[in-house]
Amino acid sequence: MNIDPEDNRASLQRRWGVPLGVAAGVAAVSVAAVAAFGGAGDAEPVLAGPAGNPTGAAASPSAGTTHGSTSGGAGEAPVTTTPDAFTITSGKTTPIDAGTVTRILSSCLGSDASRYHxxxxVRTPIATKDTDGVVVAVDSAGQYVQCESKGDKGNSPDSPPTFINNRLWGTGHTIAYFDSIGSPAGKGKYLMLGAGHHASNVARIAISYGDDPKQYPAVMAGGAFVYAAALSGDTSDPHYAGPNPYVHAYDASGKEIYNQAKDPQFSSGQ
Structure with missing residues (x-):
């Protein structure tokens, strides 16, 4: 939990924990370690077209959902939410130009940057003190990195940045989660940002927030997806970092094949 000096709020980065055994051989376990969970489908990420507009509303997630948050590799600490009073003010992202992307990856990955494309x-619809965009890149071996940006500088909370690939990704999983944050962006304003990759049978991904069933399309390409939203919230909780985001995945026929709110790894309070 980082205290934001601009408005004396606590910036709670909502992350999903990964068992420490998965991190064997990793020099440092990031506070942003995120596990991969999901339903049925081929686990190999492939190229995907742009996300379409969401159709229909999924079942409303129940209040009180708990996500895990790691702290210096010491295990999971529950973060319990209550029904949220919030408004999504924008879910629009804008592309980052190629030259800036190169600089972001270079500062994020150092000498490894040349291996990734x-x-x-994209730029997020609202900026925080530390974040105004995100770049997801992949190398020839299908190893992904997620670099959050501020201007033309990039950083990864993972150590090494490729640690997001060691997330229990295997046969039978539909969605793998990378890093996800909820951070203050000024008084009563928040940024929701997350990414991941998906199985080959996923044609479209959309995100709902908290107990609101409305869904917002994610940006999809190269087997990866990114979502970002600006929201306003009315709360006196200094640790509030926005509602829980829920990922919904659809196949080419429009059938929902994954709903994070129904995933036992989350709905059981893990």
Missing amino acids: SVVA
């Missing part, structure tokens, strides 16, 4: 690079 960007698949999704």
Whole structure:
């Protein structure tokens, strides 16, 4: 939990924890370690077209959902939410130009940057003190990195940045989660940002927030997806970092094949 000096609020980065055994051989376990969970489908990420507009509303997630948050590799600490009073003010992202993407990856990955090419690079609809965009890149071996940006500088909360690939990704999983944050962006304003990759049978991904069933399209390319939203919230909780985001995945026929709110790894309070 980082205290934001601009408005004396606590910036709670909502992350999903990964068992420490998965991190064997990793020099440092990031506070942003995120596990991969999901339903049925081929686990190999492939190229995907742009996300379409969402159709229909999924079942409303129940209040009180708990996500895990790691702290210096010491295990999971529950973060319990209550029904949220919020408004999504924008879910629009804008592309980051190629030259800036190169600089973001270079500052994020150092000498490894030349091995990666960007698949999704967007500015978020609202900026925080530390974040105004995200770049997801992949190398020839299908190893992904997620670099959050501020201007033309990039950083990764993972150590090494490729640690997001060691997330229990295997046969039978539909969605793998990378890093997800909810951070203050000024008084009563918040940024929701997250990314991941998906199985080959996923044609479209949309995100709902908290107990609101409305869904917002994610940006999809190169087997990865990114979502970002600006919201306003009315709360006196200094630790509030926005509602829980829920990922919904659809196949080419429009059938929902994954709903994070119904995923036992989340709905059971893990």
